[in-house]
Amino acid sequence: MTAPERRERERQALRAKILQAARDLFLAHGIEAVTMRKIADAVEYTPPVLYAHFADKSALLTALCEEDLTLFHAALQRAARRADPVERIRRMGKHYVDFALEHPHHYRLLFMTPFPEEQIAAKAAQVEEGTTQGQSSYALLRDAVAECIATGRFEKHHKDAERVAQVLWGAVHGVVSLWILHARNPEIEWRAPRATAFELVDAALDGLCIGAAATSRTSS
Amino acid sequence: MTAPERRERERQALRAKILQAARDLFLAHGIEAVTMRKIADAVEYTPPVLYAHFADKSALLTALCEEDLTLFHAALQRAARRADPVERIRRMGKHYVDFALEHPHHYRLLFMTPFPEEQIAAKAAQVEEGTTQGQSSYALLRDAVAECIATGRFEKHHKDAERVAQVLWGAVHGVVSLWILHARNPEIEWRAPRATAFELVDAALDGLCIGAAATSRTSS
DNA sequence: AAGATATGCTAACGCCGTTAGATGTCCGAA
DNA sequence: TTCGGACATCTAACGGCGTTAGCATATCTT
Numbered sequence: 001m002t003a004p005e006r007r008e009r010e011r012q013a014l015r016a017k018i019l020q021a022a023r024d025l026f027l028a029h030g031i032e033a034v035t036m037r038k039i040a041d042a043v044e045y046t047p048p049v050l051y052a053h054f055a056d057k058s059a060l061l062t063a064l065c066e067e068d069l070t071l072f073h074a075a076l077q078r079a080a081r082r083a084d085p086v087e088r089i090r091r092m093g094k095h096y097v098d099f100a101l102e103h104p105h106h107y108r109l110l111f112m113t114p115f116p117e118e119q120i121a122a123k124a125a126q127v128e129e130g131t132t133q134g135q136s137s138y139a140l141l142r143d144a145v146a147e148c149i150a151t152g153r154f155e156k157h158h159k160d161a162e163r164v165a166q167v168l169w170g171a172v173h174g175v176v177s178l179w180i181l182h183a184r185n186p187e188i189e190w191r192a193p194r195a196t197a198f199e200l201v202d203a204a205l206d207g208l209c210i211g212a213a214a215t216s217r218t219s220s
Numbered sequence: 221m222t223a224p225e226r227r228e229r230e231r232q233a234l235r236a237k238i239l240q241a242a243r244d245l246f247l248a249h250g251i252e253a254v255t256m257r258k259i260a261d262a263v264e265y266t267p268p269v270l271y272a273h274f275a276d277k278s279a280l281l282t283a284l285c286e287e288d289l290t291l292f293h294a295a296l297q298r299a300a301r302r303a304d305p306v307e308r309i310r311r312m313g314k315h316y317v318d319f320a321l322e323h324p325h326h327y328r329l330l331f332m333t334p335f336p337e338e339q340i341a342a343k344a345a346q347v348e349e350g351t352t353q354g355q356s357s358y359a360l361l362r363d364a365v366a367e368c369i370a371t372g373r374f375e376k377h378h379k380d381a382e383r384v385a386q387v388l389w390g391a392v393h394g395v396v397s398l399w400i401l402h403a404r405n406p407e408i409e410w411r412a413p414r415a416t417a418f419e420l421v422d423a424a425l426d427g428l429c430i431g432a433a434a435t436s437r438t439s440s
Numbered sequence: 441a442a443g444a445t446a447t448g449c450t451a452a453c454g455c456c457g458t459t460a461g462a463t464g465t466c467c468g469a470a
Numbered sequence: 471t472t473c474g475g476a477c478a479t480c481t482a483a484c485g486g487c488g489t490t491a492g493c494a495t496a497t498c499t500t
Contacts, residue, residue, distance in 0.1 A: 007466095007477080036457060046480060048459080057457065112332070114401055124406045138408055158419070163411040166395070167420040174394020175386070181334055186344045188358055191383040199378070200387040204420060206427030227446080227498090256488060266449060268490080277488065 015053045017043050022064055027105055031113070034061070058116040061109070068106045073137045075099055080140050085147040086205060092141060093172050093201040097194055100176040112177055141165045154208045164208065171200045235273045237263050242284055247325055251333070254281070278336040281329065288326045293357045295319055300360050305367040306425060312361060313392050313421040317414055320396040332397055361385045374428045384428065391420045 021042035026034050036057055040047040054060040079095035082088040100107040145168070146161040148154050158164050179193035241262035245254050256277055260267040274280040299315035302308040320327040365388070366381040368374050378384050399413035 035455090037455085047457085048481095049479065051458075052478075112397075112401065115405065120404050120406070127406045136407060158423075160411065162409050163416055163419060166398070166408075166411055166416045167423065170395035170398050170416065170420055171391055171424075172394070173398050174392070175390030177332075177397060178386070178390050178393050181332065184340050185335065186340070186347045187356060188386075189382050191380065191386055196383055196386045196390060199383060200390055200424060203378075203387065203424045203427030204391075207423030207425070255486085257486080267488085268450095269448065271489075272447080 011053075014043070014045075014049075018050060018053055018060070019063060019067070022060060026064070026109070030105060031109060036060075058118065062116070062119055065110055068103075069110060069137075072099055072106075072110065076137050076140055080144070085144045085151065086153055086209060088144045089141065089148070089168060090201060090205060092144070093168065094198065096172045097176055097197040100172075100180070101193060104180045107176065108180060111173060112180070138165065138169065141169060148208075153210060155210055158208050168201070168204060171204050172197055175200055231273075234263070234265075234269075238270060238273055238280070239284060239287070242280060246284070246329070250325060251329060256280075278338065282336070282339055285330055288323070289330060289357075292319055292326075292330065296357045296360055300364070305364045305371065306373055306429060308364045309361070309368070309388060310421060310425060312364065313388065314418065316392045317396055317417040320392075320400070321413060324400045327396065328400060331393060332400065358385065358389065361389060368428075373430060375430055378428050388421070388424060391424050392417055395420055 018039060021039050022034055025038055025042065036047050036050055039060075040050055043049075050060065054063065075095050076092055076099075079091045080088055082091055100111075142161050142165040145164045149159060149161055149164070154164070175193055175197040179190070179196075182188070183190055183193075238259060241259050242254055245258055245262065256267050256270055259280075260270055263269075270280065274283065295315050296312055296319075299311045300308055302311055320331075362381050362385040365384045369379055369381055369384070374384070395413055395417040399410065399416075402408070403410055403413075
């Protein structure tokens with residue numbers, strides 16, 4: 001155990017501690033409570049120390065996102081273990097909604113917050129050189145849609161897998177994000193968002209599929 | 221023309237000028253550029269002056285929202301002049317999407333930004349005492365849905381007008397808000413959001429309506 | 441002309457993200 | 471064993487933010 005090794009270990013430990021503190025603040029009081037100064041307070045260091053581990057606040061939040069995105073992707077992947085592509089889509093929708101409603105703060109951070117410019121540039125570079133891992137959650141959905149199209153499960157005029165995937169993503173995202181932002185608006189008699197989202201997914205799949213009447217409705 | 225009258229007029233003129241400056245900043249550089257100090261600069265006053273016209277920044281933004289909400293509501297109302305309730309829903313969806321895509325900044329402010337607590341409390345009070353105008357855009361949609369249900373246009377298991385209205389709102393909101401936030405993510409081959417949204421509305425209506433195959437598809 | 445009222449300003453407070461520069465502390469080599 | 475450099479950490483500050491207090495000044499009313 002050389003000294004540089006130990007130092008590196010301590011470095012990583014502090015980095016993890018910082019991320020955890022940020023996560024705690026975030027979960028307890030929402031994104032607006034996540035402040036470089038408060039994170040520093042929580043780990044009992046002064047603010048500049050954070051900049052030895054993260055280029056800036058946006059990089060710190062990105063690191064947080066990536067951890068949660070991995071979790072999210074894993075949940076979706078478990079849901080995608082179905083042979084029938086239509087049922088696969090339905091189950092992915094269900095798990096998507098459940099993740100969003102169980103972790104609304106994370107969902108807001110992941111999908112309802114504008115990307116920092118830097119991240120976009122980084123990703124564009126990855127895509128350019130083909131390094132993109134291609135195993136994104138979106139790809140799971142798009143592939144299921146493509147399978148539906150290839151095996152003739154959809155009405156013939158729905159033939160663009162990317163577009164239909166975006167249709168379905170939009171469906172679940174719309175219901176949960178409306179709920180997360182506007183649930184407290186008392187002008188509207190909100191229904192339980194889980195049921196609402198399922199109803200939309202079911203209706204959309206009914207509309208997409210050949211032979212109308214739904215195969216297996218989302219029950220729970 | 222008494223002097224107090226003139227002063228009041230000047231007061232309102234300055235108020236309008238402030239709002240316009242805020243709107244200009246907002247349209248030119250997005251919400252994060254709308255700063256009390258920058259607004260003050262634009263109208264050639266010092267920042268404290270703004271507080272003689274608006275309680276705080278959130279009240280100023282709310283005033284801006286309300287103007288745009290009126291515009292939005294008017295656009296939707298024009299679209300709702302259709303006898304057939306299903307076609308009415310389809311047209312409202314179309315105009316909703318067009319508004320969102322033509323004014324993405326406004327859409328972000330109106331529907332993709334968390335409400336300040338104060339506003340929620342104010343609305344709750346209105347609802348409590350029954351002062352709510354009931355002519356909200358959401359009500360337009362819900363009433364069209366209720367008409368569909370009452371006249372037996374929907375499958376019998378879709379019987380909750382509130383829920384179905386929330387399903388349809390979620391559909392259009394999902395597609396346009398995903399696009400507005402994530403269009404620049406190069407990992408995804410984005411399709412034109414207008415067509416995507418129309419496809420979702422059509423599919424959902426196909427799924428909701430009795431007698432499957434769409435009546436009149438959204439063409440343009 | 442004098443007093444009241446409204447208008448606008450300067451200056452400041454306490455937050456924020458971030459950076460520069462000083463200080464100390466430990467490690468490896470002479 | 472002591473010296474020099476690398477590293478960790480701190481204090482202090484900059485410029486921005488929303489917001490408020492207190493003062494000057496201009497304008498109306500009597």
